[in-house]
Amino acid sequence: MPKILIVGGGYAGFYTAWKLEKHLRKGEAEVTMVDPLPYMTYQPFLPEVAAGSIEARHAVVAHRRHLTRTNVVTAKITGIDHANKVATITPEAGEPYEFAYDQIVVTAGAVSRTFPIPGIADNAIGLKTIEEAVAVRDRLLSNFDKAASIPAGPERDRLLTVVVVGGGFAGIEAFAELRNLASALVGKYPQLSFEDTHFHLIEAMGRIMPEVSLKTSEWVLKDLAKRGASVHLDTQVTGAVDGDVELSTGEVIPSDLIVWTAGVMANPTVVRGGDLPVEERGRIQTRADLRVGTDDDVVEGAWAAGDVSAVPDLTGGGVGGFCVPNAQHAVRQAKLLAKNLVAVLRGEEPKDYVHKNLGAVAGLGLYNGVFQSGGIALKGFVAWLAHRGYHGLAMPSWERKWRVLWGWWNNLWLGRDFVNLQTVQDPRYVFEEFAARPRPASPASAGKTQESSADEKPAKKTAAKKSPAKAAARGKSEKVAG
Incomplete structure (x- = not known):
């Protein structure tokens, strides 16, 4: 069974996995999605979340609730060796390990782009x-x-x-x-x-x-x-x-x-940590059919979509000839990518992505x-x-x-x-403020306590030997008192 690895669970990654579950026949392929977060964030709602108009949990989509036939791995992809079709998965707990795949879909999204401005x-x-x-x-x-x-x-x-x-x-x-x-x-x-x-x-x-x-x-x-x-x-x-x-x-x-x-930039951890071709703006070089590569050269078994990719805008409306990084393109690219990937697995030809910005x-x-x-x-x-x-x-x-x-x-x-x-x-601030803690013993009292303990042990043994009845009675009374 071919193994499909999806890198990133944002817009493009989530929708690719979601649609693959719909288009793949049972047993046709095994899909694994890796993302450090267990949910997809619907980013157009972030301003309203910041303003208190939308509950934060309602602006995210849980991976495991809606991807029932996908292996969801909450971790990071820190390396892609596509020449050998192996990716390095680094979980939050535990050691990194290698994951072999047949098809890889890079949808790692983008991060905030900043400049070295002091402060x-x-x-x-x-x-x-x-x-x-x-x-x-x-x-x-x-x-x-x-x-x-x-x-x-x-x-x-x-x-x-x-x-x-x-x-x-x-x-x-x-x-x-x-x-x-x-x-x-x-x-x-x-x-x-x-x-x-x-x-x-x-x-x-x-x-x-x-x-x-x-x-x-x-x-x-x-x-x-x-x-x-x-x-x-x-x-x-x-x-x-x-x-x-x-x-x-x-x-x-x-x-x-x-x-x-x-501004934003393509996820540098994934882009720089792999051997897939990258264009001048730091995005993965992607064809119109969403396979990685150029018009003349296809990287077999590699796909990309969303903000991490440089997808040609065949409508002519994109900046620099490429699709702008927004949710509208990411979702539609992902839906077509899932269809194209299934088509390639079945020996059919993929279709080009063409979408005119709706506004x-x-x-x-x-x-x-x-x-x-x-x-x-x-x-x-x-x-x-x-x-x-x-x-x-x-x-x-x-x-x-x-x-x-x-x-x-x-x-x-x-x-x-x-x-x-x-x-x-900082959820533990109240607990930490009022939590009782053992008082540190002073060096002098600690030494004295150790000496007393050493002296008491033989004394107790001697007392027990001299008067077994008294010792038994004392133990009984202590038990009742307790």
Whole structure:
């Protein structure tokens, strides 16, 4: 039975495994998926998770619940030797081991792309994982709690200042959702006012959201300005030491919450740890039929899809001739990859991936959004409905759809959830604070105790020998007392 190894369980990896279970006949192939996380994260929902509009667990899909015929391995792939068709699996506990395969599907996704800017690695946080989204939400809520208990001044300003770096779709959605959350929080804190909160978006280019028209992006800028948010275009971050965000304009913005969304890059652990061909931007070189290689050279038994791959955009709309790294392409590539892989196993020819981008939709906080498809642009409440409708339907499996929809329905009547669970990141803090610990013995008393113990042992033996009856009586009374 051929062995299929899927590297990564994100969009492309999860959907590939999911569809392989549908297309493969029983006993036709054995599928193994390896990912360090036990779930797939639906990343378009991360801004809403950060804003408290979606429960964190509802924005992820458990691998083992929905992949019933796939061998799910929670570990990392740290090496790919495709020449010998062997991959190195490194579990969190235990020693690395080798896994032999016949077909490999590389769908390891992307990670946040950062630059060697002083202080960013130590003070900023990305927005690529569910853990990061939860941490951003809890940090903002905690900062409001702290700020409400101290007088006005530089420290309170720092706590109530949020800086988001990157003006793409991810950055704008996160920025707008957090601004909306902060506006709602102000009403819960009598000590604070709307003017006390400060939101800054830093973008190196001269515009935001290149996925939409210039007119639409300008509308978003005006909408953000109405909500008291500041957008710095043609500006770069030059430093963030101790939370002091230094800009190329010379301005310094002290902040306790810096969110980095300035681009992504293909997972370097997988790309650099293997012998598959890589193009100039660090992605795996992939053909239009999703096999690894070029038009003239095919790497047999190797496939790639999603953000880790450079797939030609045959519609001509991609940047640099390749599909842009987004969920829309990753899901559709994965579905075709599963069909193509099964076709190759059966001696048939694979088909090329052709998909014209349907457009872009973004949520800008509750009841506000933007939608762009060709020359059609929607703004405000209608676009927000389109955003929720599209992503609600795109969420894989009805089980997860219902959880998200039910949460939205509850929030409509109950409002968003403001519960701050930052202490979850340190769950033992209360137990450790009050847990009883043995008192350390002083060296003198420890030595004295040892001498006494040495003297007592022979004495007890002597006493027992001299008076067995008394010793027995004493033991009986001690037993009764106990």
